[in-house]
Amino acid sequence: MATEFHNLQELRHSASLANKVFIQRDYTDGTVCKFQTKFPSELDSRIERTLFEDTVKTLNNYYAEAEKIGGQSYLEGCLACLTVYLIFLCIETRYEKVLKKISRYIQEQNEKVYAPRGLLITDPIERGMRVIEISVYEDRGSSASSSGSSTTSSSGR
Amino acid sequence: MSAVMITRKVSRKWEKLPGKNTFCCDGRVMMARQKGVFYLTLFLIIGTCSLFFAFECPYLAVHLSPAIPVFAVLLFVFVVAMLLRTSFSDPGVLPRALPEEANFIEMEIEAANGNVMAGQRPPPRIKNVQINNQIVKLKYCYTCKIFRPPRASHCSICDNCVDRFDHHCPWVGNCVGKRNYRYFYLFTLSLSLLTIYIFAFDIVHVVLRSVDSGFLSTIKETPGTVLEVLVCFFTLWSVVGLTGFHTYLISLNQTTNEDIKGSWSGKNRVQNPYSHKNIIKNCCEVLCGPNYPSVLDRRGLMLEDSTSPAPPAASAASTHKSSNPVSQTTKSSAPLILNEHTPDEAKPSIGAGPQKSTSSPKEEKPPSPTSPNAVAPAVIKESAH
Numbered sequence: 001m002a003t004e005f006h007n008l009q010e011l012r013h014s015a016s017l018a019n020k021v022f023i024q025r026d027y028t029d030g031t032v033c034k035f036q037t038k039f040p041s042e043l044d045s046r047i048e049r050t051l052f053e054d055t056v057k058t059l060n061n062y063y064a065e066a067e068k069i070g071g072q073s074y075l076e077g078c079l080a081c082l083t084v085y086l087i088f089l090c091i092e093t094r095y096e097k098v099l100k101k102i103s104r105y106i107q108e109q110n111e112k113v114y115a116p117r118g119l120l121i122t123d124p125i126e127r128g129m130r131v132i133e134i135s136v137y138e139d140r141g142s143s144a145s146s147s148g149s150s151t152t153s154s155s156g157r
Numbered sequence: 158m159s160a161v162m163i164t165r166k167v168s169r170k171w172e173k174l175p176g177k178n179t180f181c182c183d184g185r186v187m188m189a190r191q192k193g194v195f196y197l198t199l200f201l202i203i204g205t206c207s208l209f210f211a212f213e214c215p216y217l218a219v220h221l222s223p224a225i226p227v228f229a230v231l232l233f234v235f236v237v238a239m240l241l242r243t244s245f246s247d248p249g250v251l252p253r254a255l256p257e258e259a260n261f262i263e264m265e266i267e268a269a270n271g272n273v274m275a276g277q278r279p280p281p282r283i284k285n286v287q288i289n290n291q292i293v294k295l296k297y298c299y300t301c302k303i304f305r306p307p308r309a310s311h312c313s314i315c316d317n318c319v320d321r322f323d324h325h326c327p328w329v330g331n332c333v334g335k336r337n338y339r340y341f342y343l344f345t346l347s348l349s350l351l352t353i354y355i356f357a358f359d360i361v362h363v364v365l366r367s368v369d370s371g372f373l374s375t376i377k378e379t380p381g382t383v384l385e386v387l388v389c390f391f392t393l394w395s396v397v398g399l400t401g402f403h404t405y406l407i408s409l410n411q412t413t414n415e416d417i418k419g420s421w422s423g424k425n426r427v428q429n430p431y432s433h434k435n436i437i438k439n440c441c442e443v444l445c446g447p448n449y450p451s452v453l454d455r456r457g458l459m460l461e462d463s464t465s466p467a468p469p470a471a472s473a474a475s476t477h478k479s480s481n482p483v484s485q486t487t488k489s490s491a492p493l494i495l496n497e498h499t500p501d502e503a504k505p506s507i508g509a510g511p512q513k514s515t516s517s518p519k520e521e522k523p524p525s526p527t528s529p530n531a532v533a534p535a536v537i538k539e540s541a542h
Contacts, residue, residue: 067446
């Protein structure tokens with residue numbers, strides 16, 4: 001059942017979307033951004049549990065780093081207030097820097113871990129930071145994949 | 158034969174966002190629909206300060222100190238900046254669930270509810286979550302089709318779910334939520350200071366001048382003073398009161414919405430699970446916390462894709478949408494020519510027609526993998542506002 005793909009390009013062109021799994025937020029620590037590490041049963045045959053948990057835990061760590069309230073965030077807040085928040089026209093906030101790191105991490109995970117297993121992670125920021133959307137692709141041989149990808153692109157936008 | 162212009166309409170995502178917001182500056186500015194009271198606020202602030210600079214400042218600068226008008230200018234700039242920042246920024250709107258996510262949630266709900274007898278009302282859609290040893294109920298929003306995160310609420314005026322929803326303020330013409338609460342607080346605080354400042358120096362000015370020339374002639378010389386004193390007097394009570402109220406809320410890490418509903422009022426032993434039980438910590442979290450990015454991608458580019466079953470919110474009156482199924486082939490760097498008229502003659506000549514959904518996959522914009530990188534920078538960029 002597990003399908004082998006070489007890379008993201010192939011995944012897009014020769015696979016079609018079978019299902020989407022949504023990893024929900026974990027609110028037990030309050031309103032900080034954190035996702036549940038519970039392994040969804042739909043991915044049972046597609047990916048190893050440890051790999052999945054590693055990905056989610058790393059993402060959670062990134063978000064925790066972005067939302068950390070400490071010396072640096074105070075400094076950023078006070079400095080910004082003094083400059084009437086105009087300083088954000090020049091520099092990036094810490095959260096934005098971490099979001100870029102997250103985006104690169106997800107891209108890398110997709111390329112190395114998920115695409116070879118016929119899966120694709122969507123950056124949570126595109127879903128309002130509510131869910132991690134994992135698209136599950138099935139290999140349909142050489143038939144066109146537009147129906148699958150068009151579903152993805154239409155839902156994505 | 159006749160040259161056919163293959164065009165593709167590129168629009169920004171804000172044009173298709175559901176909800177009752179108005180957008181300006183190509184999606185950079187986001188406000189509620191009713192802006193009348195906001196203009197009033199702006200008018201009152203600018204008007205009163207102009208009168209102050211015109212009537213009081215020349216006298217006070219000479220007779221007391223030039224620092225007075227300077228400080229007034231700084232305070233005025235700060236107030237207006239905070240007002241505009243509060244009014245124009247995204248308060249923390251949560252985007253609505255896309256169809257797959259909505260279906261997934263529906264399936265989960267049905268699985269959790271089990272079998273409902275015909276004719277019986279299904280149970281309310283509530284999720285219980287434990288936060289810091291407190292059970293918090295997450296309600297389902299039927300408009301946005303999501304379970305609202307804790308502290309989020311749906312604003313009926315803007316028709317959006319807003320994270321850490323405080324209240325909808327008509328004076329700033331926007332909701333006050335997670336992303337703009339600190340600017341709102343700084344606005345009320347600085348406005349209180351400005352009002353007190355102007356009021357005080359109006360009195361000082363009248364007193365000083367009356368000593369020289371008498372009260373009545375002072376009023377005749379500077380008629381603006383009367384107006385200023387009136388405005389400041391009435392503003393003082395409301396704005397200072399509001400600042401005090403929000404200072405109280407911040408020290409307890411509560412929102413206006415929670416306060417009004419009495420969510421953490423203490424009955425049934427419910428306590429605020431978000432409070433750090435330390436006033437300093439609470440203040441620091443609210444005022445000096447991280448700057449949350451906007452998760453509403455307003456300025457991302459949207460390509461018109463006619464194969465998509467147009468979601469109800471999206472299509473509006475875009476007639477060009479139906480006519481450019483094959484325009485994706487001009488995907489590369491061809492200059493985009495905005496074509497207002499539906500090129501009806503283009504349709505048959507292109508040949509593929511609207512039913513092209515199974516044609517070459519290369520036409521389609523590639524889904525998620527590259528788009529997070531394309532879109533995320535757009536999100537990141539625009540959140541700087």
